[in-house]
Amino acid sequence: MSLVVENLTIDHGAIRAIDNVSFTVPTGQLAAVIGANGAGKTTLLRTLSGLKESKSGSATWNGKSILGARPEDLARSGIMHVSDGKSVIAELTVKENLALAGLWRKDKKDVAAVTSEVVDLFPVLGQRMSQASGSLSGGERQMLAIGRTLIARPKLLLLDEPSLGLAPLIIEQIFQTIKSLVAKMNLTVVLVEQNAMGALKIADEGIVLNLGSVVAVDSAQTLLNDPAVRAAYLGF
Amino acid sequence: MLQFITAILTSLSAGAIYALMSTALVLVWRSTRVINFAQAGQAVLTTYIGYEVTVRTGSYWYGLIAAIITGALIGATIDRFFMRPIFKRIKSGPIVMIAPVVATLGLLGIIQAIIGFIWGLSYQTLAAPVSTDGYKISGTVIAFSPFNLMVLLSVTITMVLLTVLFQKTNIGLALRASAYSPEIAKLSGIKVDAVRTLGWAIAGAAGGLAGMLYIPNSYLYPNGMDVLLVFGFISAVIGGLDSLFGAVAGAMILGFAINFVATYISYKLVFPTAFVILILVLLVKPGGLFSSSKGRKD
Amino acid sequence: MHKISANRKRLFTFILLGWVLLLIGDRIGELRQYQGAFVAMYALAIASIILLTGYSGQLSLGHSALMAVGAYAGALSINNLKLNPVIALIVAALVAGIFGLILGIAAARLSGPYLAGTTLALAISLPTIANQFTILGGEQGILFDIGAPPARFGEGFSQYKWFFWISSLAALIMIWMISNLLHSKFGRVFRALRDNQTAAQLAGINIGRQKAVAFGLSAGVAGLAGGLLVMLISGVSPSAFPLSLSFSLLTGAVVTGVYDLKGVMLGGLVLVAIPEIADSIGSRVGGSDGFTMALPGFLVSALLILAVLFLPNGPGKLLKKKM
Numbered sequence: 061m062s063l064v065v066e067n068l069t070i071d072h073g074a075i076r077a078i079d080n081v082s083f084t085v086p087t088g089q090l091a092a093v094i095g096a097n098g099a100g101k102t103t104l105l106r107t108l109s110g111l112k113e114s115k116s117g118s119a120t121w122n123g124k125s126i127l128g129a130r131p132e133d134l135a136r137s138g139i140m141h142v143s144d145g146k147s148v149i150a151e152l153t154v155k156e157n158l159a160l161a162g163l164w165r166k167d168k169k170d171v172a173a174v175t176s177e178v179v180d181l182f183p184v185l186g187q188r189m190s191q192a193s194g195s196l197s198g199g200e201r202q203m204l205a206i207g208r209t210l211i212a213r214p215k216l217l218l219l220d221e222p223s224l225g226l227a228p229l230i231i232e233q234i235f236q237t238i239k240s241l242v243a244k245m246n247l248t249v250v251l252v253e254q255n256a257m258g259a260l261k262i263a264d265e266g267i268v269l270n271l272g273s274v275v276a277v278d279s280a281q282t283l284l285n286d287p288a289v290r291a292a293y294l295g296f
Numbered sequence: 297m298l299q300f301i302t303a304i305l306t307s308l309s310a311g312a313i314y315a316l317m318s319t320a321l322v323l324v325w326r327s328t329r330v331i332n333f334a335q336a337g338q339a340v341l342t343t344y345i346g347y348e349v350t351v352r353t354g355s356y357w358y359g360l361i362a363a364i365i366t367g368a369l370i371g372a373t374i375d376r377f378f379m380r381p382i383f384k385r386i387k388s389g390p391i392v393m394i395a396p397v398v399a400t401l402g403l404l405g406i407i408q409a410i411i412g413f414i415w416g417l418s419y420q421t422l423a424a425p426v427s428t429d430g431y432k433i434s435g436t437v438i439a440f441s442p443f444n445l446m447v448l449l450s451v452t453i454t455m456v457l458l459t460v461l462f463q464k465t466n467i468g469l470a471l472r473a474s475a476y477s478p479e480i481a482k483l484s485g486i487k488v489d490a491v492r493t494l495g496w497a498i499a500g501a502a503g504g505l506a507g508m509l510y511i512p513n514s515y516l517y518p519n520g521m522d523v524l525l526v527f528g529f530i531s532a533v534i535g536g537l538d539s540l541f542g543a544v545a546g547a548m549i550l551g552f553a554i555n556f557v558a559t560y561i562s563y564k565l566v567f568p569t570a571f572v573i574l575i576l577v578l579l580v581k582p583g584g585l586f587s588s589s590k591g592r593k594d
Numbered sequence: 595m596h597k598i599s600a601n602r603k604r605l606f607t608f609i610l611l612g613w614v615l616l617l618i619g620d621r622i623g624e625l626r627q628y629q630g631a632f633v634a635m636y637a638l639a640i641a642s643i644i645l646l647t648g649y650s651g652q653l654s655l656g657h658s659a660l661m662a663v664g665a666y667a668g669a670l671s672i673n674n675l676k677l678n679p680v681i682a683l684i685v686a687a688l689v690a691g692i693f694g695l696i697l698g699i700a701a702a703r704l705s706g707p708y709l710a711g712t713t714l715a716l717a718i719s720l721p722t723i724a725n726q727f728t729i730l731g732g733e734q735g736i737l738f739d740i741g742a743p744p745a746r747f748g749e750g751f752s753q754y755k756w757f758f759w760i761s762s763l764a765a766l767i768m769i770w771m772i773s774n775l776l777h778s779k780f781g782r783v784f785r786a787l788r789d790n791q792t793a794a795q796l797a798g799i800n801i802g803r804q805k806a807v808a809f810g811l812s813a814g815v816a817g818l819a820g821g822l823l824v825m826l827i828s829g830v831s832p833s834a835f836p837l838s839l840s841f842s843l844l845t846g847a848v849v850t851g852v853y854d855l856k857g858v859m860l861g862g863l864v865l866v867a868i869p870e871i872a873d874s875i876g877s878r879v880g881g882s883d884g885f886t887m888a889l890p891g892f893l894v895s896a897l898l899i900l901a902v903l904f905l906p907n908g909p910g911k912l913l914k915k916k917m
């Protein structure tokens with residue numbers, strides 16, 4: 061039971077964005093994929109969620125291949141992706157944004173239940189239900205984006221730089237929430253971050269990407285304490 | 297005074313028909329990012345089908361229902377079996393910019409030719425279900441008939457239904473989300489392709505309705521709705537191309553402008569007026585009159 | 595040095611082509627001369643589309659209307675100003691060019707769908723407008739008579755041969771000028787516009803102005819083609835410039851390869867051949883009147899779609915790839 065990526069290679073036309081990448085994330089774990097801007101993190105996530113085609117290699121979730129599947133089908137099977145840049149639909153209200161991930165679910169009772177769980181988790185959303193989500197602050201939008209995915213009762217959550225452009229205090233709060241979700245919602249999480257320190261602090265495992273290749277995989281704790289890794293890739 | 301009231305009434309019923317066409321164009325634009333020039337052909341083809349049913353059953357109402365249903369089916373078919381493969385096939389190269397538009401034009405030509413094959417190119421008349429003779433007010437016959445009233449009422453009801461569909465139902469939410477951000481909609485588990493086909497179906501139905509309401513006051517021939525396509529496009533541009541409310545408001549603005557110019561200056565100025573309005577809006581407020589900020593770049 | 599020789603080579607090619615055309619003109623019958631004149635006229639009109647779409651990235655569905663502007667201007671200058679027919683054709687190009695330039699200034703600010711829709715609106719509404727003004731002759735339109743060929747060409751010089759001469763020489767000279775233009779700095783600027791607007795802007799190109807200029811040039815060429823068209827049918831009326839003419843031109847351009855001027859003659863041939871083919875299919879199949887009359891439109895549209903799908907870069911590219 062896990063996310064297994066093997067020898068995955070992804071191109072953007074002539075540019076090789078991900079080169080022969082392999083890693084495993086056991087269920088119930090939080091893995092941080094860290095790397096500088098342009099390392100290929102977004103490309104990796106977009107391929108795992110079905111938005112982008114891969115060149116070669118494989119990726120399986122609980123033994124089933126996920127490469128080449130359509131994003132909406134992956135979403136329905138429990139793989140939810142929060143793309144970079146606070147993925148909310150600004151023209152819709154907070155309530156409508158949340159509702160999106162429950163539209164297709166048969167179990168309407170559970171949709172209602174999980175919606176109130178999400179509102180408990182992010183009380184600001186509860187106060188803004190009928191506001192256009194374009195009017196939310198950056199941090200609130202990130203909460204809405206994460207909250208929306210939860211409505212689908214996901215198993216695997218792919219998060220693309222949730223800390224981007226947020227104030228340090230808010231980042232801390234978002235990271236703590238993400239960590240708490242793993243247990244609370246029974247999740248496996250792949251957290252992509254440039255903010256290596258913050259991400260490794262809450263992660264179980266760390267995967268360091270550099271120019272499309274994996275340069276280090278280890279427990280988050282080890283990576284944090286490894287002076288060589290720190291100096292070369294983490295910059296602190 | 298009577299002339300003024302008549303002008304208002306005719307503006308409303310003309311604007312109502314433009315609104316159906318602009319709504320159809322906007323629905324497709326929002327979901328597919330292409331101006332569907334074939335809309336004129338789809339609408340007139342479905343009106344021919346409505347006409348055929350009307351002639352055979354003797355009832356305009358059966359014709360109307362047939363036109364709306366086949367309009368929806370034809371719209372959905374075009375998206376699923378024509379536009380989607382084209383988008384799939386043409387992904388790169390400089391032709392990408394013009395391919396979808398050129399494809400809808402080719403389709404327009406094909407539909408109009410097929411109509412010619414089946415029904416010929418001559419003019420047909422479709423009888424209205426209610427009188428098209430103007431009401432008589434204190435001895436004068438005005439240019440507003442019971443049929444015009446029916447047009448106005450039908451379009452109003454349609455718009456109310458569409459508003460409810462879009463704002464109050466789950467399908468409407470899926471339609472809006474898929475239009476605003478197909479990617480986020482997909483990532484939320486919405487089958488955006490199917491939703492898009494639904495948008496084309498609704499647009500096609502609106503076109504069928506437009507034809508059945510417009511043709512009784514005009515003639516039925518393969519190019520019979522070309523002009524309406526232009527007015528629908530101008531209305532949609534006035535409204536910002538992206539907004540359903542804008543499409544209706546734009547249609548009313550155009551309806552009033554055209555009919556007042558025709559009433560008080562000269563009917564010869566109808567087309568120049570429409571064209572000048574189009575150019576002015578595009579130059580002064582390219583995002584449409586109702587957009588607060590960003591005009592679309594693409 | 596290299597540049598000059600390329601230009602000279604092109605000039606020789608065109609002179610040779612002209613000479614061949616005139617020789618051909620002497621050896622074919624009147625029907626073929628007449629059809630040849632149409633081929634040249636269509637080739638010129640297609641060149642105007644390629645100049646605009648292929649080289650500056652703007653899509654126009656309104657070239658039938660621009661041709662009409664040229665045609666009416668030419669007719670009025672023959673009938674009302676009593677100008678020499680050749681001058682009248684130049685007037686046709688100039689008036690359409692100025693009209694196009696004004697339109698182009700507006701069009702330059704429009705992108706894809708807006709431009710397509712606006713030019714479509716023009717194509718649909720201009721004939722209707724022309725219908726309503728008495729100076730333009732309403733539904734009947736007005737005569738466009740260039741008169742008999744000059745006496746010095748001799749007795750045997752028929753009207754059709756005269757048409758063929760004027761049409762093919764006008765097209766040849768004009769296309770030669772366009773092709774020179776596209777090989778100059780101008781052409782490079784246009785291509786830069788089409789391929790990458792942002793980069794062009796960064797390189798200091800005034801995008802709006804260049805697009806408007808391209809539109810004006812293209813309209814001028816279309817206007818001349820419009821003048822030739824009504825010369826060939828001896829009169830100008832709204833019905834000579836239906837929207838379907840715009841479609842035909844687009845089809846011709848796409849079949850030729852929107853990004854290549856070389857094949858315009860082929861495009862012209864296709865447009866002349868389609869009604870003939872439709873006729874022969876119609877008489878063989880023996881369908882209804884509607885079938886026969888709608889068939890050319892069907893073929894043009896089907897060809898348009900097929901060409902976009904299967905020859906997106908024109909037949910030239912296909913051949914090159916095969917070789």
Ligand SMILES: Nc1ncnc2c1ncn2[C@@H]1O[C@H](COP(=O)(O)OP(=O)(O)O)[C@@H](O)[C@H]1O
Nearest residue numbers: 072075077095096097098099100101102103104
């Ligand atoms: N749509 C694209 N087209 C071409 N190249 C791209 C595209 N998206 C990303 N790239 C390239 O792929 C590489 C990885 O990008 P990305 O996955 O966005 O990295 P990260 O998310 O780690 O910053 C970069 O070199 C980037 O320039």
Ligand SMILES: [Mg+2]
Nearest residue numbers: 101102103144
């Ligand atoms: Mg990224």
